[in-house]
Amino acid sequence: MSNKQRALAEPFKIKMVEPLRTTTEAYRQEAIKRAGFNPFLLDSDDVFIDLLTDSGTGAMSDRQWAGMMMGDESYAGAKSWHHLQSVVKELTGMPHILPTHQGRAAERILYGILGGKGKTFLSNTHFDTTRANIEYTGAAALDLMPDAALNLELELPFKGNIDLKKLEDSIQQIRPENIGAVIMTVTNNSAGGQPVSMENMRGVREICDKYKLILVIDGCRIAENSYFIKHSEKGFENKSYEEIAREMLALGDAFVMSAKKDGMVNMGGLLCLRDDALSLKCINLLIISEGFTTYGGLSGRDMEALAIGLTEVFDPDYLHYRIRSTAYLGERLKKKGVPVVWPIGGHAVYIDAKKLYYNIPVEEFPGQVLVCDLYLKGGIRGVEVGSVMFGKYDSDKKLIPADYELVRLAIPRRVYTQSHIDYVLDIFDDILELRNKKQGMRIIYEPPALRHFTAKFEMIN
Numbered sequence: 001m002s003n004k005q006r007a008l009a010e011p012f013k014i015k016m017v018e019p020l021r022t023t024t025e026a027y028r029q030e031a032i033k034r035a036g037f038n039p040f041l042l043d044s045d046d047v048f049i050d051l052l053t054d055s056g057t058g059a060m061s062d063r064q065w066a067g068m069m070m071g072d073e074s075y076a077g078a079k080s081w082h083h084l085q086s087v088v089k090e091l092t093g094m095p096h097i098l099p100t101h102q103g104r105a106a107e108r109i110l111y112g113i114l115g116g117k118g119k120t121f122l123s124n125t126h127f128d129t130t131r132a133n134i135e136y137t138g139a140a141a142l143d144l145m146p147d148a149a150l151n152l153e154l155e156l157p158f159k160g161n162i163d164l165k166k167l168e169d170s171i172q173q174i175r176p177e178n179i180g181a182v183i184m185t186v187t188n189n190s191a192g193g194q195p196v197s198m199e200n201m202r203g204v205r206e207i208c209d210k211y212k213l214i215l216v217i218d219g220c221r222i223a224e225n226s227y228f229i230k231h232s233e234k235g236f237e238n239k240s241y242e243e244i245a246r247e248m249l250a251l252g253d254a255f256v257m258s259a260k261k262d263g264m265v266n267m268g269g270l271l272c273l274r275d276d277a278l279s280l281k282c283i284n285l286l287i288i289s290e291g292f293t294t295y296g297g298l299s300g301r302d303m304e305a306l307a308i309g310l311t312e313v314f315d316p317d318y319l320h321y322r323i324r325s326t327a328y329l330g331e332r333l334k335k336k337g338v339p340v341v342w343p344i345g346g347h348a349v350y351i352d353a354k355k356l357y358y359n360i361p362v363e364e365f366p367g368q369v370l371v372c373d374l375y376l377k378g379g380i381r382g383v384e385v386g387s388v389m390f391g392k393y394d395s396d397k398k399l400i401p402a403d404y405e406l407v408r409l410a411i412p413r414r415v416y417t418q419s420h421i422d423y424v425l426d427i428f429d430d431i432l433e434l435r436n437k438k439q440g441m442r443i444i445y446e447p448p449a450l451r452h453f454t455a456k457f458e459m460i461n
């Protein structure tokens with residue numbers, strides 16, 4: 001990668017500012033206590049650097065805002081719809097484009113039709129809303145990562161790949177007629193934002209052809225994935241990011257996108273299909289639950305901004321800044337001695353909280369302790385991705401811990417500057433001083449499902 005020695009200057013300048021409020025540690029102590037030691041329950045106004053998610057939290061460009069003013073709000077056949085449709089058709093090569101209000105609406109429509117009792121979906125990793133929409137229909141969802149990719153520190157270029165042997169074995173075992181679809185998540189969000197190689201996607205396509213299966217690409221970070229392919233996969237050095245994305249999407253039968261990521265907008269989604277019959281079924285559900293075919297779940301201005309965002313995201317200067325600025329945080333944390341998941345993915349840095357707070361047993365949620373400490377010390381908001389999020393209970397109400405105790409720091413697009421990130425790095429000096437701490441947490445309230453959003457905690461003394 002070039003420019004390694006030089007500071008990574010943001011390829012944009014600031015035209016409008018949104019003030020951030022600084023608070024004292026004493027104030028934050030009260031705020032996190034009121035929030036039941038769950039950063040999801042904090043007011044954003046009390047947060048200084050918000051790394052909770054990269055979903056819908058990005059900044060739009062001046063051109064996108066200008067596009068908002070030009071949005072055509074006609075019910076049917078709006079200009080903004082034609083603009084969006086032509087951009088997405090060119091990117092995907094798919095004839096049927098269905099706009100939805102966000103990614104999970106596209107998932108609910110598609111998997112509502114392909115799913116149902118007795119069906120199984122196979123994926124590199126199902127994102128949580130994907131899995132939820134599949135399981136809601138009564139179908140099952142299997143993740144098929146290669147064993148090597150489960151090692152958090154191993155340096156491999158495409159740790160988001162699916163294991164092709166496991167894929168084919170599973171198809172033979174479950175029988176092709178029982179498979180709802182093969183879903184490739186690109187980049188692989190739940191596996192650290194790690195990329196998928198073109199070679200792996202081609203392999204999946206071959207297997208899908210052999211067993212006549214539908215290949216869905218869940219590609220809300222398709223541009224970020226293209227960056228990794230261009231810089232790490234042989235044969236792609238001289239292709240543009242857009243060419244690489246088009247080549248990958250050409251391998252899919254369907255494309256599901258949460259536009260809140262690489263769509264560079266705050267709300268929106270897409271469902272794109274090749275097959276006429278399947279698209280007719282999906283359009284019926286779209287009209288019932290989202291809206292008419294030429295707007296779905298979006299207003300005209302949303303579609304205009306998305307059409308522009310989908311072209312801006314492939315700008316080489318933007319993508320270089322995007323991927324390298326995420327890596328900047330991860331590489332420097334590693335240099336400080338903070339255990340991070342390696343290599344750094346596209347949209348987030350993951351910290352191994354079990355390793356960092358080695359004295360705190362998993363039953364006392366080291367990841368939750370770390371997100372609270374990050375807030376207390378620096379007003380930084382991250383998210384626990386460990387036993388709070390994925391832990392289960394056995395019949396004796398004893399915790400069955402998650403595989404890992406991670407904390408995710410997701411980077412919103414075009415929002416924070418390098419000095420914000422340097423501030424985050426400084427706060428980790430304070431965090432490292434807490435390494436030997438022994439004080440964990442216990443849950444004092446939890447809902448029956450998706451407890452990480454609303455659970456409340458207390459410190460164990």
Ligand SMILES: *Cc1c(COP(=O)(O)O)cnc(C)c1O
Pocket residue numbers: 055102103104105127129130185186189218220257258259260261268269
């Ligand atoms: C965000 C996301 C979704 C769901 O999209 P929403 O817009 O949040 O509904 C689906 N798949 C992946 C990989 C995602 O990252």
